[in-house]
Amino acid sequence: MAIKKFGSQTVKFQNPPSIVSTYTIVGPKEGEGPLKKYFDMILEDDMWGQESFEKSEAKIQEEAIKAALTNGNLTNNDIDYLLSGDLLNQIISSTYTARSLSIPYYGLYGACSTMTESLSLGAMLIDGGFADKVVCATSSHFSSAERQFRFPLEYGSQRNFGAQWTVTGSGATVLSSQGDGPYITYATTGKIIDMGIKDATNMGAAMAPAAVDTLITHFKDTGYSPSNYDLIISGDLGKVGKSIVLDLMKKEGYDLSSMYTDCGVEIFDGDAQDTHAGGSGCGCSAVVLNGYIYKEMMKGNFRRILIMATGALHSTIINQQGESIPGIAHAVAIDVSKG
The missing domain is CATH 3.40.47.40 (Stage V sporulation protein AD)
Incomplete structure (x- = not known):
């Protein structure tokens, strides 16, 4: 019996997982916006010393996860699962991040819904008794997304007024079965x-x-x-x-x-x-x-x-x-x- 399911599509957690630490890294444009004081790291260069935008995005996600673990006084070995994804083909930013971190990994593709998808599944793993600590993360990069879904930047295409600007950045959340919330x-x-x-x-x-x-x-x-x-x-x-x-x-x-x-x-x-x-x-x-x-x-x-x-x-x-x-x-x- 699905005793934790409420209604048609909702889960109510009996032992709600706690967010014990987070970390954010954003690009220069995001760092000039209204929320700049809330971000942990603002890059001066969205390439961040890498050879490509795709490699830069992977580095951004990896470093965000590492810093979130540090903020929680945790190491990779403390984490039961990493749940992450991104926009790129074969979720390469997350895959190469997981390769580097060597944490048991579920790669997710929910496009821009991936952050709450990972939090939902991470909370289910913990409340279900399958894990004590889970990292949920995702990333995107303006330049990597532009050339995959629209046009290469060199093309200089005109943007219509309904178009949106892909955020360069990554956020990581550490969930735990123990903690003081939220x-x-x-x-x-x-x-x-x-x-x-x-x-x-x-x-x-x-x-x-x-x-x-x-x-x-x-x-x-x-x-x-x-x-x-x-x-x-x-x-x-x-x-x-x-x-x-x-x-x-x-x-x-x-x-x-x-x-x-x-x-x-x-x-x-x-x-x-x-x-x-x-x-x-x-x-x-x-x-x-x-x-x-x-x-x-x-x-x-x-x-x-x-x-x-x-x-x-x-x-x-x-x-x-x-x-x-x-x-x-x-x-x-x-x-x-x-x-």
Whole structure:
């Protein structure tokens, strides 16, 4: 019997895992944005001494994980599992990071939903008694993502105003069966929602319906309402997707106007930094969660939050063949108490 399952898609953890340490590394552009004071390391050069953007991204993720372990007074040998993923083919940033760290590893691909996917699965492993300590991590890099999903930078393509700027950065979270919180109390696993959007430059519109589906499911499964949270934040819908979520949720009877925002909206000053619709990428929700949200929770400014990272599960090949873009969203509730 699935005694920890609530409703159709939600798990309530009986022994909520604790977040015991985090670490964030971001690129120069992110370090100039509104959340710069919350990031642990801001790079002066997004190549970081590497031969390619892809190798730079792998280094960023590896160093973020190492630093998160150091912050928790832990070593690689203390960790039962590493759960990580990224945007690149064969999740190479995470794979090469795992090769270097030599920690038992599950590679994940949830596109930009990977941060909350890893937290959901990591919390299940710990609450299920299969692990005591798990590292959850992800990364993205503007330049590596651009040339895989859009055009080489040298092409100099024009960006439309619905487009988002892929965040260069990585965030790592260490979960433990012991600790003083904040705690992961609920996880709502998303379903694929595809409303037929084919414009790969408008990720917000493609992913927003999945975010709405997961939010409504979470509230129905848990019995919570938006007012139960100090903050509800989606991963990387940007300005376009955020607006769609607010409109669709209002039609369903949920007013999110006082507590909802989006990581992609918060990480950049869109006007001053010319990021159009905002931020995106796996690293977007990862650095906002492990930087801004975690540190504000530790200060007591947020007591209960819901973070819901969203992912567009497509590839350039299938998109060019005329297929639409499937979206998904996974939500995780984090509380300063065990609930």
